[in-house]
Amino acid sequence: MPVAIKRILFFFILILLWQGIVIAGIWPESMIPAPLSVAKELYLGFKDMTLVWDILASFRHLFIGLACSLVIGTILGVLLANNKTLDETLGSMILALQSVPSIVWVPLAIIWFGFGEASIIFVVIIGGTFVMTMNMRIGIKNVPPIYLKAARTMGSNGVDLFFKVIVPAAIPYAVTGVKLAWAFSWRALMAAELLSTGPGLGYTLSYASDFNNMSLVIGIIIIIGVIGSVVDQLVFQRIEKSVLKRWGLEEEVA
Amino acid sequence: MYVQEENSVYLSISDISKTFQQDKNPPLSVFHDINIAIQQGEFVSLLGPSGCGKSTLLSIIAGLSRPSTGKILLENKAITAPGPDKSMVFQESALFPWMTVNENVTFPLRKKMNKKERAQSAASYLKMVHLSKFADHYPHELSGGMQQRVSIARALAMNAKLLLMDEPFGALDEQTRIILQEELERIWLETEKTIIFVTHSIREAIKLSDRVIIMGARPGTVISDFKVDLPRPRLQQDMAELEEEVLKILKVEIDKVMKEELQYAGSD
Numbered sequence: 001m002p003v004a005i006k007r008i009l010f011f012f013i014l015i016l017l018w019q020g021i022v023i024a025g026i027w028p029e030s031m032i033p034a035p036l037s038v039a040k041e042l043y044l045g046f047k048d049m050t051l052v053w054d055i056l057a058s059f060r061h062l063f064i065g066l067a068c069s070l071v072i073g074t075i076l077g078v079l080l081a082n083n084k085t086l087d088e089t090l091g092s093m094i095l096a097l098q099s100v101p102s103i104v105w106v107p108l109a110i111i112w113f114g115f116g117e118a119s120i121i122f123v124v125i126i127g128g129t130f131v132m133t134m135n136m137r138i139g140i141k142n143v144p145p146i147y148l149k150a151a152r153t154m155g156s157n158g159v160d161l162f163f164k165v166i167v168p169a170a171i172p173y174a175v176t177g178v179k180l181a182w183a184f185s186w187r188a189l190m191a192a193e194l195l196s197t198g199p200g201l202g203y204t205l206s207y208a209s210d211f212n213n214m215s216l217v218i219g220i221i222i223i224i225g226v227i228g229s230v231v232d233q234l235v236f237q238r239i240e241k242s243v244l245k246r247w248g249l250e251e252e253v254a
Numbered sequence: 255m256y257v258q259e260e261n262s263v264y265l266s267i268s269d270i271s272k273t274f275q276q277d278k279n280p281p282l283s284v285f286h287d288i289n290i291a292i293q294q295g296e297f298v299s300l301l302g303p304s305g306c307g308k309s310t311l312l313s314i315i316a317g318l319s320r321p322s323t324g325k326i327l328l329e330n331k332a333i334t335a336p337g338p339d340k341s342m343v344f345q346e347s348a349l350f351p352w353m354t355v356n357e358n359v360t361f362p363l364r365k366k367m368n369k370k371e372r373a374q375s376a377a378s379y380l381k382m383v384h385l386s387k388f389a390d391h392y393p394h395e396l397s398g399g400m401q402q403r404v405s406i407a408r409a410l411a412m413n414a415k416l417l418l419m420d421e422p423f424g425a426l427d428e429q430t431r432i433i434l435q436e437e438l439e440r441i442w443l444e445t446e447k448t449i450i451f452v453t454h455s456i457r458e459a460i461k462l463s464d465r466v467i468i469m470g471a472r473p474g475t476v477i478s479d480f481k482v483d484l485p486r487p488r489l490q491q492d493m494a495e496l497e498e499e500v501l502k503i504l505k506v507e508i509d510k511v512m513k514e515e516l517q518y519a520g521s522d
């Protein structure tokens with residue numbers, strides 16, 4: 001059976017089960033709304049464009065934040081890989097920061113930047129930067145020494161060696177870093193938006209929850225999940241796959 | 255008198271030794287008291303049991319690593335770094351996986367030639383190793399032997415005066431090996447390059463070189479250094495006697511390595 005059909009069947013059965021639970025009436029509709037009423041909320045939201053604006057706003061926050069985190073992460077990663085003292089000091093701090101969940105930064109961001117977009121973008125940047133840093137660092141540290149030796153015998157050194165050999169050799173790690181940075185930023189984005197004053201998917205979600213609109217809450221959760229997996233599979237997995245293939249690192253799948 | 259003699263030598267290796275400091279194990283002495291003087295244009299083969307330090311010696315000559323003691327001069331100047339005067343074919347694949355075959359071969363030519371010259375040069379060396387058709391492929395799409403041929407093309411394209419080759423034909427089938435041996439011999443005869451050639455094949459060493467140097471088991475040194483005075487192209491029957499002789503010397507050394515292995519394995 002093709003994967004697509006398996007998936008369609010799975011979601012079909014899931015929705016049937018969901019509908020069954022609603023009909024059984026174990027929980028009130030205000031806690032578990034019917035699939036159709038979720039669909040209706042989504043339809044209305046898209047029809048009057050509010051959800052479209054929310055999605056666009058969320059993407060704007062994400063792109064600005066992610067772009068900044070990739071730039072900062074790359075620079076930090078390169079610095080850590082090239083400077084031992086920095087690596088031993090700043091590096092250990094970044095490792096610690098990496099394990100701090102992004103939502104922890106939200107209260108701090110609100111105090112520094114208020115409830116607006118600046119706070120959201122700050123949290124998104126924090127969310128993506130450290131994982132990008134650590135991947136870039138390890139990518140540069142793991143460049144096979146034989147490439148460096150070969151390049152040196154061919155007259156490459158210094159800046160030329162760095163940009164023509166070390167950077168390209170580190171690209172597979174960098175791409176993994178970008179993919180993880182996106183995943184982390186996306187999660188951080190939602191956490192930050194929940195406490196913001198909008199617009200954005202997270203903001204609308206918390207707004208819907210305040211007004212007990214359970215159908216919209218679930219609808220937005222579905223949108224977040226769908227966008228997350230679509231971007232991951234259509235954009236990042238593809239980039240990663242093609243890079244791994246080009247670098248000859250892709251394993252043959254039997 | 256002594257100074258004058260040193261002047262006429264192209265590559266002078268005097269009293270060098272190499273010891274690797276290791277974190278957990280005691281320092282590893284690879285070789286010591288190596289003395290070799292090579293004339294410009296000489297084709298020298300280096301033979302010796304696995305692990306005796308042939309690659310280590312080559313990388314010291316390439317300027318990639320330093321000897322622990324001793325002096326090494328190329329045209330009377332100490333070798334301290336790699337340079338355009340020496341090119342190297344590594345034992346393991348050293349092609350850049352993100353570049354096509356063609357980009358790999360033109361890499362060392364970037365600063366020396368314009369685009370057109372680079373393309374021409376790369377094309378001619380790829381043709382020589384019979385890989386013209388694969389110019390736009392990536393290294394991982396090639397077999398091990400094909401990758402090795404690209405590495406040879408890349409090193410030759412540099413057109414350095416000193417060519418260091420670490421088992422360049424190791425992964426090739428007999429046919430291709432013979433063709434490339436002939437090509438290398440031709441290039442060497444035409445260009446007056448100095449070649450230092452590491453191999454495990456006694457026949458290959460005798461067929462190609464002016465001079466064969468044999469290194470002993472680790473911690474070793476040069477145990478034999480002799481000229482091969484046979485007319486070129488060399489014929490099987492002329493080489494047989496010398497092959498026999500070299501095999502005898504090498505066998506003693508390889509047996510030593512084996513015995514040490516057995517002792518070590520037995521001592522656990």
Ligand SMILES: Nc1ncnc2c1ncn2[C@@H]1O[C@H](COP(=O)(O)OP(=O)(O)OP(=O)(O)O)[C@@H](O)[C@H]1O
Nearest residue numbers: 274282284303304305306307308309310311345472
């Ligand atoms: N960077 C290093 N650190 C520690 N030991 C090393 C290092 N490089 C080489 N050695 C050791 O030095 C010895 C000589 O290695 P080398 O690669 O020069 O041998 P070789 O003669 O080229 O062998 P082969 O014929 O198998 O290629 C080996 O015992 C190896 O373990």
Ligand SMILES: [Mg+2]
Nearest residue numbers: 308309345420
């Ligand atoms: Mg070797």
